[in-house]
Amino acid sequence: MKQLTAEMVKDFGIGQGLDLVGVANIERFKDAPPRMHPAAIMPEARSVIVVARRILRGSWRGIEEGTYWPSYTYFGYHGLLNTLFIPAPLYETACFIEDFGWEAVPYYPGVPEAQPPEKPLRPGVVGPDVHLAIRIAGVAAGLGEMGWSKVFLTEKFGPRVRLHAIITDAELKPDPLIEPGSICDRCMLCVVGCPSDAIPNAKENKTVAIRIEDKTYEWADIRLGRCTLSYHGGDPTVSPFIHKTFPGYEFDVTKQDVTEDAAYKLCWPLSLGSWRRTDEDPSGWLIEGHAMVERWGQDGSYGIGGSRGCMRSCFDHLEKRGKTEQTFQGGAFIKRPRWILPSKVAPVETKP
Numbered sequence: 001m002k003q004l005t006a007e008m009v010k011d012f013g014i015g016q017g018l019d020l021v022g023v024a025n026i027e028r029f030k031d032a033p034p035r036m037h038p039a040a041i042m043p044e045a046r047s048v049i050v051v052a053r054r055i056l057r058g059s060w061r062g063i064e065e066g067t068y069w070p071s072y073t074y075f076g077y078h079g080l081l082n083t084l085f086i087p088a089p090l091y092e093t094a095c096f097i098e099d100f101g102w103e104a105v106p107y108y109p110g111v112p113e114a115q116p117p118e119k120p121l122r123p124g125v126v127g128p129d130v131h132l133a134i135r136i137a138g139v140a141a142g143l144g145e146m147g148w149s150k151v152f153l154t155e156k157f158g159p160r161v162r163l164h165a166i167i168t169d170a171e172l173k174p175d176p177l178i179e180p181g182s183i184c185d186r187c188m189l190c191v192v193g194c195p196s197d198a199i200p201n202a203k204e205n206k207t208v209a210i211r212i213e214d215k216t217y218e219w220a221d222i223r224l225g226r227c228t229l230s231y232h233g234g235d236p237t238v239s240p241f242i243h244k245t246f247p248g249y250e251f252d253v254t255k256q257d258v259t260e261d262a263a264y265k266l267c268w269p270l271s272l273g274s275w276r277r278t279d280e281d282p283s284g285w286l287i288e289g290h291a292m293v294e295r296w297g298q299d300g301s302y303g304i305g306g307s308r309g310c311m312r313s314c315f316d317h318l319e320k321r322g323k324t325e326q327t328f329q330g331g332a333f334i335k336r337p338r339w340i341l342p343s344k345v346a347p348v349e350t351k352p
């Protein structure tokens, strides 16, 4: 049988519509926690192929202008990008690998925080619900580096990518690692742009670091509870929908010190729960606007905050600095003064 090479896999994947394809050898995961290790899924794994597809810059335009939310969730997040636009070419690439006689595990980027403490099903293995840290896998595959914001940055698109992977027993030549700090310049604009104060400033000295081969990658130790509240619809400063539904309500995300899981437990029922229809709110949803956006996410995940700092501020900055290969003829992404709402939702005025 003809020999399969990394170049053949990359050329095929790009031909299928993927934007970036990189290869890590399994040795680069030697320090990964056991339930986040590719070999926990496939003990014979020799390579992890990490693929990226861009998030369209235009997916955020409506949120940046404060006028239109569905495009981001539908085209740029869970609606189609994570569930069709990446999985389809990823699947074809996995088929291509198996045509050469190597097993290929297509990997959807589940989140490691959703790992309940499960007992192993057999002695000598870890419990189920293994998830890779997909961004760290991306670093290991030479696709990019972690920005200060913990968002994955690439040379071509900056932070505007989503990642999936293929784990395989094919031994493929790994790509070179990206030099730490070659994309993120520690400008701290993600910190300034984040409405929930989820990203510590470098002065706070709160960091996480990993080592892969001879390189150390370091980023901010994100306050993930606040990040989740802001992203998934718990933050009145970035959700006009909360203001519409709960006049008189006040919630300052920057004062919250909750875990990521607790934040999910707050956001999901608040956004997607239902209640009896009343004259005050005839929709029947707790927050109708959030529930409608979630429907654009194919009844899966949804984004309300739209990553104001960690994505939008970041790629606006990197583009201006000429640090992304993709450029735009219409100039900077952030074109007007940015909107932000109060955390206190003003009560509806009633006539005496």
Ligand code: SF4
Binding pocket: 147, 148, 149, 150, 183, 184, 185, 186, 187, 188, 189, 190, 191, 313, 314, 315, 317, 318
């Ligand atoms: S905005 Fe982007 S480039 Fe600037 S510090 Fe944050 S992650 Fe790094």
